[in-house]
Amino acid sequence: MSIPKEPRQLMINLMYLVLTALLALNVSAEILQAFTLVNKGIGNTNTILSEKNNQIVTGIQGKADEGEDPRAKEISADAANIQKVTADFYTYVEYVKDSLINYTGGLIEDKHHKGEMKLKGESDTERPTTLLINKKMASELKGKIEEVRIEYVKLLQKWNGEGKVSQLTLNIDEEQAKARHLSWEEFNFYKVPTVAAVTILTKIQNDAKSAESTVLEHMASQIDAAKIKFDRMTAMVTAPTSYVKRGNEYTADIFIAASSEQAQIDVYLGSFTSAVEKDEFGVFKEIESADIPLNNPQKVDVAGGMGKIKEIASSTRQFQGVISLPDPIKPGMFKFYPFEFGYETFEVGEAVVSPTAMNVLYIGVDNPVKISVPGYTSDKVNASGCGIQKVKGEEYVARPSAPGIDKINVTVNTGDGTKSHSAEFRVRRIPDPYPYCGTSKGGTMRIGEFKQVNSITAKNPDFVFDINYSVSGFEMVYAPARGGNVVSDVSNTKNFSSLMDDIKKKAKPGDTIVFPRISVKMPDGTTRQLSLSFKLIG
Template sequence: MSIPKEPRQLMINLMYLVLTALLALNVSAEVMNAFFSLDNGLKNSRGIVETNNDVLMSNINKQADAYKTEINEKYRSNAKEAIQIANEFSEFIEGVRKELFEKAGGPSKKDPKIPKDIRNKDITTRMFVLGENGKEGLGFEIERKVKETRERLLALADNDKDVEAALPLQLEAVPASSDKTSWPDFRFRQMPVAACFPILGKIQSDAKTSSAAVLNYCLKKVAGEDIKFDAFQPAISAPKGYVIAGDKYEADVFLSAYSTQADNISISVDGRSLPMKEGVAKYEVGTSSTGTKSYKVSINVTNPLTQKTDNYSKEFQYEVGQRSCSVQLDKMNVFYIGVDNPVSVSAAGVSTNDLRVSSSGINMTKDGSSHYNVRATTPGEATITLSGGGLPPTTFKYKVKRIPDPVALLGAQKFDSSIPNGTFKAQGGVAAVLENFDFDAKCDVIGYTVAYQKKRADVVEKTNAGARYDADVRDLIQRASPGDVYYFLDVRAKCPGDIASRRLGDLVFKIR
């Protein structure tokens, strides 16, 4: 589920600022939601294990109270310590989760249970692998605590080989084919923030399940091999909560308080019986379409003493996604000539280092790990193509347009056609204003003609170059008196990217 690639360390600070903008993109929502769905599922499974651990501890206490021996007291003490060790370890991981949540921007507006910067990979790389403020990455501390916790729990079970094989809390080996040299590097480098929560959640779940294995062992020691549990609940452990279309979805379906010697349990999924091995059944199903999938787990448990069979059923979900990519124009859904057009690109399931971006009809320059700046010179159509990292070439088409015509305004303000004399004389010229245009662009007035019509007098015309009044036009403006009419004719302006000037129209004002 990881996407391991070396980051460019010299760009970390800039990339952090740039990547926060990706939250505005509606990219791979299925995948991101699946991470938190999986994390919630793991949390629910932990709750089930904790409930059954309470039942186990209660049975151990009852047996130890009924038969007060040194052996029973020893294993009661071991059981309590196992719960405490698992709780302390889980609290440590919970602290790591909270720190990651805060480093990822804290609660998002849409869902306060999800942090803002869920797609960021540099936060996790620094926090877990590279380290910060002169300290080593947290992944190395997690690695040590996993080893230490496993050893402590196993010691409480007398280093029993069967218990050792049943403890899920352990570090998976770094594959020989991997270029990673350590477990933190392999597990957390370039992992999106969203993906780290279920990874940490699974480690917590493994600790709780490992303590359950120790409690099972202690219960056998205080109660004897014939004692069986009196309450059961189904649970699942899946390597990932989403899959690419065409891959297999796999999940371990098991009884949360189970024994590896159990022979009184049968498990089925959607009516199909699954083979059992040491109390665990493996469920596999092919995937061909995307979306949310569900399946129903049914577990039958036969009490060996009463021969009564109880059924426990529960429905589970997983999400099937596919590789997807997106190009987001950060300001408007069109490229404008003569201005900087910021663009963000992203591809789910593809490392930013593998993503290839090409274009036609425009010039693109990189402005961060996933940001580009586009400059256009010719109206028409432009294309941007994304490829690489297993993503087939995907092309996005966009229109290229001139900057919209600005509006000619007297003194850069809007006035009624009837204007007070003092207000009219106070203006210094004509401006070309771009209204409702998000880009940083300024149009310059090239020139215009002012026609002055006084009552019962001939029209006087003066031509003005530029936006501000020249001396002749200023003199004409200062002659204004109530009832006079002024015409600003053939106002022309030039905007960024223009080869020739544009005609903006005329303005007419009557002095009052």
């Protein structure tokens, strides 16, 4: 049994449960009179519920007439239909009550309460059993209850109210009946006095009215559900920057911002997916989806209807994210509102130390360069020369193409014009790497390691950049220590040839291995010729 919300309804339900429990123990005049009182109380509650439900339907119709929510007319039609379903069911149960009253002798004047009528056969337990159980009228009633409940459930499901289904008071609860090995019909009407049976039927009417109220209230809540109701107004000031050079112009926008604490928003940061788009005015489009349109989304704390970001500022920072709002009309769907912003930091009074004798750039690699102008943000600074390209903020890479002397030119937009500065750099080719056979780069090599090596490599652990050098070919000369024939062969890859593999098998301590020509392709496009030799040791 669902728990009603109204105190009056709750009190009547409790009295009903107590009386039905006492009924199993004794059928006294006092209990019969109590059933009569409860029946009247439930009847009065039914009248109140009918008035309440009529008011809800009138309110829904008013919203439909306003025409602001396109769904209101459909909701209004459904509300009128469910009222008819309830009214037809209420009339049917009234017919069952009338049939029962007539079958048990009708109504007679109550001698103890002048001007009132009472059931002639109020204590009769045989005739109600005959009519409701033996003649199957209770079974027909059970079927009607199930049919009407299905109609209520359909409407709740249609208007996103699946969570309200458990609140429907009109249902067939067979748990207690099964516990006593009885059917629902027997549990409620077998050997039950007429007055109790009538009260049970009135209670079923009450359950229908209460369930109708649950459905109508939910449908009414769905009108304008998609509208966000703002409950807070705040003055806001936004400015392109809060750091302004003396004499420059400062600008700011001042406006009223509306927010909603009731709106269940979530804020996420990440990187935009392809679902995020802007319109022709450069404004982000609203997105309706079940999935967050971000790569690696991270949730942000929300307080007072606003997302809160707090972190220690470091270098340049760019944010992309979305505000998520559940779609009240489509369960499982969300409306996403993309945004992006960022900041960059600067140091106040920081000393700048530049090694003027080491201003060297190398050809073929990305030379990292940091460019800043104190007092100006990085978006006001531009650089050119030495193949320089901006990465982000103050970070650049230079890619010079020819050896010699070159310059990086820096221009800053001061607001009143531009200022320029240049820095001179020496451009050099990358130094030759060292050729390696295994771990040896010349001198000696253990015979066991030599027999395991299958290729020649090149690297330069002393160079400032980590570079992948490519060996494109080499020549190998084998000179036996005991005066045997000198053998040589050429490989056009970094790997040993089959003849070289045979040499490895025959080689012995004391033999000399020479690589007079090793071709290495460099990142700057050139090919360097290197050499290597060593004596094999045990």
